[in-house]
Amino acid sequence: MFGRRNKKESAAEAEAASGAEQVDVDDVAADEPGPGAERARLEPEPRPDGPWDSTEVKDPAEGRVDLGGLFVPGVEGMELRVEVAGDAIVAATVVLRDSAVQLQAFAAPKREGIWGEVREEIATGITQQGGVIDEVEGPLGWELRAQVPVKLPDGTGGFQVVRFVGVDGPRWFLRGVISGQGAVQPQAAGLLEQIFRDTVVVRGEGPMAPRDPIVLKLPDDAQMVAEGGVKQEDQAGSRFSGGVDQLARGPEITEIR
Structure with missing residues (x-):
């Protein structure tokens, strides 16, 4: 099952990206100032267990769904939703029962990891909204475990627990947002982490500006049937802090096989 949502936050992100100067990330100076500049800019860590670059896998399509910029592992019983910014698909969310992981890839400098800076930006955005952040070293490396303020169905305020994970690769950065039971019960997160x-x-x-989203596509054989809608709301904070509101069932497109 494929879901399709059109978020204002994603649209704003795409608009900002389209106005950025298109330069090769390899040409970006290592000491260029930016958000989180006080963190050391380190080379990407080794990834012996993935995520993988397309040059590191013999057949990326084997056992995975081809979304163009991402090959997402196929798991029995999963629902796959996509996030759009304008006409571009920029993120995919895998839903398994009462848990989900959103996947989004961005361009990054070749010799610099950006996950440290991104964690700081996300943490700042959430704490400014009244949320709580805990930076810990988890199964996927350093991550943020956040309690994010949300409006409950009855109109009252509450908190949603979310895990932000990330990995730096060669000229890319992959961010994951784990939500639902997978964010609060470690035993429920194993398959999402895998x-x-x-x-x-x-x-x-091709040349891409740093932090530009890597655009995705729908599988060639997907047949789509639109379903109901949900009100979209603006989301403040870092462009990388999206994913919190993906738990709500949005306008969906169902794959029929």
């Missing part, structure tokens, strides 16, 4: 690890990123050789 999906994140086994995802393949296709960065491409």
Whole structure:
């Protein structure tokens, strides 16, 4: 099952990206100032267990769904939703029972990891909204475990627990947002974590500005039937802090096989 949502936050992100100067990330100076500049800019860590670059996998399509910029592992019983910014698909969310992981890939410098900076941006955005952040070293490396303020169905305020994970690759950065039971019960997150690890990123050789989203596509054989809608709301904070509101069932497109 494929879901399709059109978020204002994603649209704003795409608009900002389209106005950025298109330069090769390899040409970006290592000491260029930016958000979180006080963090050391380190080379990407080794990834012996993934996620994988397309050059590291013999056949990325084997056992995975081809979304163009991402090859997402296929798991029995999963629902796959996509996030759009304008006409571009920029993220995919895998839903398994009462848990989900959103996957989104971005361009990044070749010799610099950006996950440290991104964690800081996400943490700042959430705490400014009144949320709580805990930075811990988990099964996927350093991650943020957040309690994010949300409006409950009855109109009262509450908190939603979300895990932000990320991995730096060669000229790309993959962010994951784990939500639902997988964010609060470690035993429920194992399969979602494995999906994140086994995802393949296709960065491409073309020039991209740092942090531009790597655009995705729908599978060629997907047949789509639109379903109901949900009100979209603006989301403040870092462009990387999206994913919190993906738990709500949005306008969906159902795959029929």
